[in-house]
Amino acid sequence: MFPFLYEWSWYLGQYLFMGAAGFAISVVGAGLTYCIVMSIIHTMQEDEHADH
Amino acid sequence: MQKIPSHTKARHYGMVIDLDKCTGCATCMVACYSENNVSFRDDESVKLLSINWIQVYKLTNGKPFPDTEVCYLPQPCMQCDGKDFGHPPCVSVCPAVATDFDSPTGIVSQITTRCFGCRYCMAACPYHSRKFNWWDPVWPADMQNYLSPDVSPRMRGVIEKCTFCYHRFQQARQKAYAEGNPEDIGEDDYQTACTQACPSGAITFGDLDDPAHEVYKLKNNRYAFRLLERLGTNPSVYYLSTRKWVHRACDNYLENEEPAAFANKQA
């Protein structure tokens, strides 16, 4: 999985495979983070409106 | 697959088993059990549950008496080279690189502490050379003192298989280093336990690519063949038999096909 491991080899297939896996995880992770951040902002905005 | 280091001499270890000489005594199996700390069960009759790195099969020509003929076929791991020298059926499927093709020797390794027991290699191997540890290995108390210190016993839940007594190759290599000639591993310096134990001299072991080795000559014999060769596994174990039915029993042929050694010839 990582270059410091015995079975790692520096070639295209390895990059493609790990790249695709990393890409998928990043997309899902970024999507989730976006949702959480936006929800916090929306909730806080609501609280501000409620205060006024 | 490991690349061959530039300073290492490439070898291609293999075996030739003369089926016309084999008497089916199974000494090779016993020698292997003791050399490689192969565990056994109280009931060894169910071979699909017990472990043996080399197994002797009984073949018959299927004819009634007095034409009945019997042949015994010892079968270790075939140490396949695979399609293009380095991709045996079992190696490329292992998800955790627990088995590997060792290019400097042509031997297929099995790292039992790396194996997590998915058994994909077992499904990939057409020879049933790979054995699973369904139980914890248990030896009778006094037998534990006789275990070989050179080979680690395997644990429950992993695959194991014949390694061509790889520890003996390591010992031979160490000896060669100590003597100042790292590349000089002679035919006699490295022999497997089954080869040495065979009382009828049916098994020959050595470098298949070295013309000085006996196996080099034997594998080029007209009657040499390999088990299930047509699958394209490219095994490093050759068999010898002058009997056509034995050739036919060791590979699959369509009705109109003949084994290579007998094609266009009368046996």
Added chain:
Amino acid sequence: MTTPAFPEGVKRCGNGQFILWLLPAFLVLLIAVYAMFRVWFYGLNQTNMNDAYGFAIWIWADLAVIALGGGAFFSGFLAYIIGVKNVKNIINFAVVLGVVCYTSALLILGLDVGQPLRGWFIFWHANIHSMLTEVAFCLTIYLGVLIVEFIPVILENPKIQKNRFFHHMAHNMHEIMAVFAATGVFLSFFHQGSLGGVPGVLYGRPFAFREGLFIWPWTFFLFTWSAAAVGPLFTATMCRLAEFITGKRLVKDDVYRLLAKISGWMLLTYIIAKSIDTIYWATVTAPARGFTLMDFYSNNPAYYGIWILIAEILICGFLPALILITQKGRENKKLLFGAAILAIIGLCINRWVMVLQVLAAPLKPFQEEWFVYSPAWTEVITTILPVAYGIILISLAYRFLPLFPQERELNP
């Protein structure tokens, strides 16, 4: 006024009746969990697997539930990426079904390995050439995606909705659902395919081996295509079953008909491709290795012989496909669901032969006997486990979450 625990405007049975309904499923689950711990504690000798059957009923169940769970990804693809609006009426249910299927599959995989504590080696020491590695990566990440798709449905429970953060979270997640769905489709394509690659690359096993495109054998594409075709049919059939059990109509008939139409055409194209693949394999691939087609279908100790191939391709392939592509077939509910059940059986037969028959067929001519295997009780009960667990999870989801947007309208 207290907030109701159930979705707005729908009727649910009383708690007592609900618990009584779940009781049998819980009992099965209990026995299955006992069997699971026996296997983990004492090892795989608790099963009837052996050195000929390294893969057995568990791997078949795994392949089958993943294929049937494919309804989640393909419905997601239709609803969010292609934009087929009507599919949205069943997508929540498809996601729950997907979660059940994929968690079950991973659980079974965790049972099936000899050293479960080393399971993480498949990621850490990944051999990217192995189809199983691809399966493990895509399956795990995709399960993550499915759970992400499931979260907003959970958050829509009225009690949870009262919390403003969760309210916004559900809304925001729905907003970008297409992103998650697209990732899910990408991952599903590869893991459904690599599950097909698992047998397809075994060149030492002539029953399974197929030529292919680059590194992918034909089975890679056939498995993906068949999962996409039959998965939605499984979703529809399970939805119909839920309607039968609850005694309510949950989705409109045009949703069923739409899924049936899409699946029907997919199934037809799949089964044509599968037939071509079978003919090529039987006339070119296998004979080159010394086998005839009938070598694989004769002397089978299970007696089904060539009938299993006929059942898979004709009875459970072409027949349901032809029913589903005709309007008359789709308009008759009995015909529609009869065809869907046939297609589901066909898919299960396909996964069965690609796992078990591969290992059963003798390869060395001096070993003429087929290898025989019958599962142990531990294997059977853990294979039933997904059903019991599915009943529980789907019942809970149906009771507390708005799975079916059309339920209110259909049950005034």
